[in-house]
Amino acid sequence: MASIQTTRKIASFGLAVVMSAASVAAMADVMVGGAPMLASKDIIDNAVxxxxxxxxVAAVKAAGLVDTLKGPGPFTVFAPTNAAFAALPAGTVDTLLKPESKPALTKVLTYHVVAGKWDAAAIAKMIKDGNGMASIKTVSGGTLVAKSNAGKVMLTDEMGGTATVTIADVYQSNGVIHVIDKVLLPK
Structure with a gap:
């Protein structure tokens, strides 16, 4: 007959296994753009x-950043949607996708990437520790300012534009993606 202590240990272990499985399932169940985003795949393999x-994805390919974002990272990517790109002034995307615009395109795209894996909890902590605001250095060398508004993370770019994180914590094998509703622009 098992002791109460042994029974509690078994129950605790079982609960830990169930919670771990639930955490893994939750990470794998995030849907973005009608497709499951699997934590076992890298940023590019999910984004496509x-x-x-x-x-x-077309912009990342045009800028030659595919291999970088398939690399080990970890990276945090603030990923603008198609609607965010469509909201830019007419002709902006077409101009950025031209071969001669590769340096400008690369700067805009790397402005959406942060070194390290910064999930929503880590960003929220940075905001709290910064008394309601956090400066985030991007791979391009620019800065984003993160704030919280009604439970949502808001990012302000160097041009004064603001994007909202609409889907947070899309875990990848080499980082995390946060879907945003606007394209962030560096100086």
């Missing part, structure tokens, strides 16, 4: 499946 990010 999102119908909401075809413009971003």
């Amino acid at each position: 499946n999102s119908k909401d990010h075809t413009t971003l």
Whole structure:
């Protein structure tokens, strides 16, 4: 007959296994652009499946950043949707996708990437520790300012534009993606 202590240990272990499995399932169940985003895949392998990010994927390819974002990272990517790109002034995306615009395109795209894996909890902590605001250095060398508004993370770019994180914590094998509703612009 098992002791109460042994029974509690078994129950605790079982609960830990169930919670771990639930955490893994939750990470794998995030849907973006009608496709499951699997934590076992890298940023590019997931992004190409999102119908909401075809413009971003085309831009990443045009800038030659595919291999970088398939690399080990970790990276945090603030990923603008197709609608975010469509909201830019007419002709902006077409101009950025031209070969001669590769340096400008690369600067805009790397402005959406942060070194390290910064999930929503880590960003919220940075905001709290910064008394309601956090400065985030991007791979391009620019800065984003993060704030919280009604439970949502808001990012302000160097041009004064603001994007909202609409889907947070899309875990990848080499980082995390946060879907945003606007394209962030560096100086």
